[in-house]
Amino acid sequence: MNLESLDWTALERLRAAFLSGSAGKAAYWTSLSDLASYDATFAERIGWKWDSVLAELTVAGWTPPIGAVYDFGCGSGIAGRRLLRTWGGDRLQALRVSDRSPLAEQFAVDAAQREFPGLDVARFDASVPPATGTGTTLVISHVLNELPSAARTAFLAWIGHFDAVLWVEPGTHADSQALIDLRESLKSQFRLVAPCPHQDACGLRAPERQSDWCHFFAAPPSGIFADSDWVRFGQRMGIDLRGLPYSYLVLQRRDSRQVHVPPLETAGAPEGDTARLLGSPRFYKGYAKLFCCQKSGVGEVIFQKRTDPALFKRLERQKTGTQFRIRMDGPKVAELQEFPSSGEMPAGSTEDTVVL
Numbered sequence: 001m002n003l004e005s006l007d008w009t010a011l012e013r014l015r016a017a018f019l020s021g022s023a024g025k026a027a028y029w030t031s032l033s034d035l036a037s038y039d040a041t042f043a044e045r046i047g048w049k050w051d052s053v054l055a056e057l058t059v060a061g062w063t064p065p066i067g068a069v070y071d072f073g074c075g076s077g078i079a080g081r082r083l084l085r086t087w088g089g090d091r092l093q094a095l096r097v098s099d100r101s102p103l104a105e106q107f108a109v110d111a112a113q114r115e116f117p118g119l120d121v122a123r124f125d126a127s128v129p130p131a132t133g134t135g136t137t138l139v140i141s142h143v144l145n146e147l148p149s150a151a152r153t154a155f156l157a158w159i160g161h162f163d164a165v166l167w168v169e170p171g172t173h174a175d176s177q178a179l180i181d182l183r184e185s186l187k188s189q190f191r192l193v194a195p196c197p198h199q200d201a202c203g204l205r206a207p208e209r210q211s212d213w214c215h216f217f218a219a220p221p222s223g224i225f226a227d228s229d230w231v232r233f234g235q236r237m238g239i240d241l242r243g244l245p246y247s248y249l250v251l252q253r254r255d256s257r258q259v260h261v262p263p264l265e266t267a268g269a270p271e272g273d274t275a276r277l278l279g280s281p282r283f284y285k286g287y288a289k290l291f292c293c294q295k296s297g298v299g300e301v302i303f304q305k306r307t308d309p310a311l312f313k314r315l316e317r318q319k320t321g322t323q324f325r326i327r328m329d330g331p332k333v334a335e336l337q338e339f340p341s342s343g344e345m346p347a348g349s350t351e352d353t354v355v356l
């Protein structure tokens with residue numbers, strides 16, 4: 001980040017709009033310079049959340065269909081560009097961007113063309129659904145709380161035209177609840193790829209779970225804490241640079257022509273044996289409490305250090321992913337295994353296992 005080129009007044013105005021909840025009411029991008037300052041700071045932090053989601057998907061062996069990525073509410077276009085960094089070339093061969101602000105669309109197109117010279121990049125009209133089954137991947141990032149709730153039904157119908165959907169929002173209780181509502185509405189049409197370890201109703205809908213939420217933490221690059229520009233940005237904006245909570249949803253159309261074999265099933269891990277770790281574990285002497293989502297429900301389980309000291313240490317150091325194979329013995333974990341581990345690419349993750 002080059003601090004000298006940042007427009008601090010614009011950043012403070014944007015931050016105030018995001019915090020006050022007024023951002024949904026009117027377009028707030030006033031110049032390309034606003035977008036450049038946003039892209040280098042707030043959007044970069046959002047990019048770290050995308051990195052975390054994309055790393056989990058990559059390790060799990062999931063890929064989007066071959067085709068184009070559509071970035072809706074693109075802002076400076078960070079989400080589409082992050083997907084292209086991961087799957088550009090092979091699978092994602094074009095980028096389409098849309099925003100209610102033409103300035104944002106222009107910035108996103110220019111930024112993508114700079115980073116990926118020669119890539120087919122253009123704006124798209126979000127009032128026209130794409131042709132279904134043509135390999136369309138929709139990305140939505142930090143837009144949900146700006147959308148009018150009256151438009152929700154039409155929006156859901158529009159989403160139904162895409163082959164895959166990747167959606168990241170801030171990890172607040174409200175955003176998580178909104179994503180869970182969307183999950184429930186879309187799951188008849190879409191397979192739930194992540195973070196859900198099962199295809200049943202969301203366990204957080206149980207009455208006793210209303211105060212909990214589905215969220216994760218991304219790790220910012222360690223170098224930023226020693227970077228005086230980032231430290232000053234954090235201080236001036238009142239942002240704790242360590243905290244990068246997010247909620248997310250990855251969906252894949254059930255009738256897509258490019259149906260991916262779910263890696264967990266291919267590798268012989270039935271839904272009932274898998275767990276997604278939500279939030280952060282709480283550590284005590286000799287054990288940790290893990291808040292886990294499983295097919296049987298969402299709740300806290302006890303993981304004793306002696307069960308697997310090496311994994312316990314990795315959890316303490318935040319060096320694991322969030323998906324595990326689990327075997328319980330009452331409320332205690334009898335066996336916990338990171339799945340898939342970074343070194344373990346499951347069969348079923350490659351192009352030739354795609355079934356039509």
Ligand SMILES: C[S@@+](CC[C@H](N)C(=O)[O-])C[C@H]1O[C@@H](n2cnc3c(N)ncnc32)[C@H](O)[C@@H]1O
Pocket residue numbers: 024027028043046072073074075076077078079098099100101104140141142143146147148
């Ligand atoms: C907080 S910004 C997020 C931008 C970008 N997706 C990111 O993750 O950095 C929200 C974006 O949604 C756009 N937006 C808000 N309401 C919209 C609508 N109804 N239709 C299209 N774009 C919208 C805003 O103009 C803004 O660019």
